[in-house]
Amino acid sequence: MASTLAPAKVNLFLHVGAPDASGYHPLCSLMTFADYGDVVTIAEAEAVDLVIDGPFAAELSSDDDNLVLRAARALIAEARRPVPVVGFRLEKRLPVASGLGGGSGDAGAALRLMRETLRLPIDDARLEAVAASLGADGAACLWARPTLAEGYGERLSPAPALPVLDAVLVNPGVAVSTPEVYRRLDASGAFGSVERPPMPEAIETPQEAAAWLSVLRNDLEAPAVAVAPAVGAVLETLRAEPETLLARVSGSGGTCFALCASDIEAEGLAERLEAMAPDWWVRRCRLGGPWA
Template sequence: MSVLRRAAPAAGLARAKVNLALHITGQRSDGYHLLESLVVFPQIGDRLSIEASETLELLVEGPFAHDLEGPTEDNLVLKAAALFAEAAGTGPLKLKMTLSKRLPVASGIGGGSSDAATALRLLEDHSGIYLDDDRLHGLALQLGADVPVCLWAQPQLMRGIGDDVSPAPQMPKCGMVLVNPKVGVSTPAVFKALKTRSNPALPPLPESFETLSDLTGMLALCRNDLQQPAIEICPAIGEILDTLGAEDDIVFARMSGSGATVFGLCEAGREMALERSLRTRHPDWWIASGRLA
């Protein structure tokens, strides 16, 4: 069932999906891994806009546009448009969709998934047709297991294969720096290198984290079970972790997803100075900063 509402401007930020903790808790018979993850969405991401056009087209630009593999018609943004048109009953869409690819591709921060999720929300805004939450979740899941969590850019818990999402504790005010060595890491290779697939679940979480210290204290009890396998494949990840660990203003650092992006948490307001300093010393790395949403 859909609800018709007044359309809003169709442009937005497809925020990076950062796994503050990622526990691999098992593996299904079909090969999919089971997980529990605490996810946040900083003010860092790709940009997507939608406007009326004579046909449906996708223009991809930005610093990482050339890293996208395959034909444009295989992009998840266009697949999201096709699924939405069918579910909303709009008929063929006539839109120009412009994706500014600012996040590294296949970097463990859900860029493609967030692009697809943002496309679904922007298509709702542009058309004025809003699907109910269950139907929107179903469309997102058809696009990939990581897409549903990206529909709402707020702290969330992921379980199952990533499709079971629920609100996470409220986060404290803090900044985040993301660093990627511009080295591709194969997710299947990282999982293949994972020695133990049935690991302990996340510890019980509070209703909210009042301070950054509260959050980092909890994260110290958690893990990213893919971090060590990824370092074995891509030693540059370990170098980034060492670099962020030596920064006085970084209070916690860990790899996100299957890599190779590493996040560093800091007090709110210090993230931009950290980004500038790191850029000066490591010009070959991709570095971005922002506040937690």
């Protein structure tokens, strides 16, 4: 039996272009990962199966469409050899449909665990190809380290050198449909440039990171707020708090993040938010990784 963290993914910025003839949107995004997330465990089993527990277990199904099982079966096919039968346990600690890459992160964790525990002779490139086949965030979430994603999410390059960032994640408890967010974006026509923005070689402080990110954006933020106004309420609250250096939606919502100057500020902000809005999911974390 072995376990690993499937860290929450946070889009520090996310630029989305107009869809191509196939309906896919090009993008440019700086992704980083938190020291908090779901936990995936692998163990010998009689069949490839999945047990889900944790605070958000009721919102997920363990049927064949779950990304953990899809990842396992895809890797078995890629191995092209008999593979010992394993089962998985998923402790679902992240909200579902929350813009934190939970499903892709869980799949990535399952792939890493299988390759390591079963000693499969599959190199990084082949493992990454399997992860990419499972979704746009798949390859980035496999390694769970800061990365710049371009194209349709498949072109990955190292992120600028960033300090570890103290942050607070906040979700109002509303699942946000990614397809609906993209439909709103398409209807608005408010597409951004997906050319790589000027990148500093290194960012030394949280204040520098927030200042640089403030001139960038998340093009899915406005449609996410339109789909789920509660996300807008979270953003408005975060941006009014003194500890917040920058507040933004992650991915297609509905989780927002606030960057803070230090762990003391992040702790104070998280505690106050928990008292102000006890129905919100609030987690203090550190962004940067890799934590997996």
